[in-house]
Amino acid sequence: MSGDNKDRKNTGGRPLSRRGFLAGAGIGAGLGAAGAVGADRFLGPRDGEPAGDGDSQTVPFNGEHQSGITTAQQERMYFVALDVATDSRDELRDLLRTWTVMARRMSQGLEAEPDGSVGVDRNAVATDTGEAVGLRPARLTVTVGFGPSLFDDRFGLAAARPEELEDLPHFAGDQINEEISRGDLCIQACADDPQVAVHAARVLTKAGSGLVTVKWAQLGFGRTASTSITQGTPRNLFGFKDGTANLKNEYTNLINEHVWVHDGSWMDGGSYLCARRIRMLLENWDRQTRREQEEVFGRTKDEGAPIGREHEEDPMPFNEWHGTDGPLIPAHAHSRLASAPANDGARMLRRGYNFVGGVDEYGHLDAGLFFIAFVASPRDDFIAVQSNLSHHDNMNEFVRYESSAIFACPPGLVDDDDWWGRGLFERAT
């Protein structure tokens, strides 16, 4: 990977800090025994000390596809949907260029621009808000997407709108809050340190001050899927392992077929991001017996195995019966209805996160799953499945779909001069 190496120093093979010039200075002082009491998010590990976690690592920014899609899923996420306030195509294009440069730097553990958090002098307003100074790169990825509304008549992009980029339909049972749905643009920032993710989205938003406004935002505190076979399957707030059957980045053929767009357009190599805020009605869920919960999922609670099987990885026995009592995996179990065989082979790359806020007027937790899926075809790989689920899923009694959004994430950045949307802006007239 060729990166922006201006601030790089010889760090002895250790990851670069967000402030290269501070790495060797006093910022690590007082951290002597930090490793003994908690994850060392901060810089300055002693030589020879193992970093021990993903906080020290960077994810390549340039590539055929944007990072943050098949990247082994980070632990935390901050997602921001924005509306464009300017009507100037040139201002929007320049902002996307600026964002790309800044995100490229931040993903490598640098400030958004050189000396960005302190400004060129003490009397200047700084570009970088500074709260990630001293933190490790934490595998930050920043993924950008374009909503259907960006392709209205404001920016001359209407002719370039992909046919499949349209607002998701209303699904049965949806209780959508428009205030936290849709948007002209999205920024998905993922990292193993939440402060690094929040910082990245905030700095880009600040860079767009006057040009874009934040429509809604969502913090995800823990991943609920795995996008690599090297990761364990996490549990969602229902207490079940989530995403056992998810696509993994090692499944090259399936990823090519179901995640990446191949249409020869500016979206070639890109992917569609479908987002849904799914409130989980935990107080109701928590009153169900284990049997009832397992029949909702079609899997066991402890191992995450298919009902009637022992291991998480065992194939789902969709065609087996309990004598005459019905199928072993209930007809309306979530895992059956969401499966590829039940949906003409549809697959998606799920990349969702648990969230928790405060409480509602009944004292119930405002918590759940911020669902994100990346698909090559929203129609075939997402809408078909969600439509099926919306009518029949046993889980519907325990969830409430509160928001809905779709974004077209353009392909990756081919080199350090490339920027998000170049293909779109240079082709469309």
Add this chain to the structure above:
Amino acid sequence: MSGDNKDRKNTGGRPLSRRGFLAGAGIGAGLGAAGAVGADRFLGPRDGEPAGDGDSQTVPFNGEHQSGITTAQQERMYFVALDVATDSRDELRDLLRTWTVMARRMSQGLEAEPDGSVGVDRNAVATDTGEAVGLRPARLTVTVGFGPSLFDDRFGLAAARPEELEDLPHFAGDQINEEISRGDLCIQACADDPQVAVHAARVLTKAGSGLVTVKWAQLGFGRTASTSITQGTPRNLFGFKDGTANLKNEYTNLINEHVWVHDGSWMDGGSYLCARRIRMLLENWDRQTRREQEEVFGRTKDEGAPIGREHEEDPMPFNEWHGTDGPLIPAHAHSRLASAPANDGARMLRRGYNFVGGVDEYGHLDAGLFFIAFVASPRDDFIAVQSNLSHHDNMNEFVRYESSAIFACPPGLVDDDDWWGRGLFERAT
């Protein structure tokens, strides 16, 4: 430490899982290279592999004082304030006993009760909601406190109310939302893994179903203070190092004087928790020059050094002047007004967390600092300081105090038979 060892197995010196009987089984399968891509939150590290972070560790539950106060501050927090719905003193007492037993187990990496997440059989409702099964202990602490309203006439506790346990006063500029303020009880769950913290508070809330209701809750995504000299000083969302002058658990004399109550009552060995949700007006802050920001804090943005000094640890030069331009540290700088010399020697143990939610009606981030301080005397160590700040602090232009709460946290658990509030319930009539 004597713990509840019923589920313990020989784990070869490695930390116990939340499901002892799963530790040796298949749950670690598929994690082969997890260490290569991210923090390994999950169980089953290979023998000899360093854990590398605090996720694997436990904090002693029993002790002279509750854990979660001087404990080296964990990275994440979930805070829940509850109101008691029953009028029965016995039910309240029994709930506190149950909570203690459950929290003691969870702090050691166990489920809330044996086989708690799967229930005694498949047709039972489980006690433990299960989302922490397979996660490491992550230094979980659970700290419980009693609000002033618990000492009304419902439970016969009025005579036992400490004189200083009363609602915090209205401070100048406060814009308090009563819906996220006060409460009969609080649970502060801190851990290095947010899912572990959320789980603990949720399970205790579930155990109190019908007896308590959640009044408000707050997730903190990153610590903004250090409570041990072994920890680095983190940055708040203003991009500044926060809590340089905080009390550290190694300062035994100051901790004894300013954190622990010494009054011979049931609160002896306890501490008062003062909580304030401080919204930060980031969009406004981000438009200030570095000079203006530094003059608000009285410290430099990069190093966190006193203005005019080089190192974070340098003493504040409160008495130095810029020639005739005024004091080097501005008269109304936050660090001056909050300092011990400016407040008759008042000190507090700060243990706050950054938070971020969605956006408000103006598209501004609902983000800031969930401030928590532990003090021996709310009057002398907190109210006096906050009153001073509320009138004069340069920072007031950039913050909004949105909630306010105080809780009396009883002393620690002396042994495995002890429970939260035993001293209060057994003495008060």
